[in-house]
Amino acid sequence: MIIKKPTFIDKEVDCICDACGDSLYIKVAGERIKEGGQLSAEFGFASDGEDGNRYQVDLCQKCFFSTISSIKKRRNLLSLFAEDFEQPDETFGKVND
Numbered sequence: 001m002i003i004k005k006p007t008f009i010d011k012e013v014d015c016i017c018d019a020c021g022d023s024l025y026i027k028v029a030g031e032r033i034k035e036g037g038q039l040s041a042e043f044g045f046a047s048d049g050e051d052g053n054r055y056q057v058d059l060c061q062k063c064f065f066s067t068i069s070s071i072k073k074r075r076n077l078l079s080l081f082a083e084d085f086e087q088p089d090e091t092f093g094k095v096n097d
């Protein structure tokens, strides 16, 4: 016997890219699939004026890789002034191989 109880559970129905405003959900064969990523940070007492602040932005695939590209450009720039600074390659930020 199935016993049901009414509940009030928040269900994610959409996720909007904080950069471009597009939905992170795409339709594939009639199914809505979430494709994208998040950039997040949490700062503590040792930070520069951000103690207790948390940040999180949702990014679609295009904006995520645009952000990764910006980080790689910054790292490339910083590597110009430091001999022991490794330049990022195509696997930069990727956690699986």
Ligand SMILES: [Zn+2]
Pocket: 017, 018, 019, 020, 021, 022, 059, 060, 061, 062, 063, 064
């Ligand atoms: Zn976007």
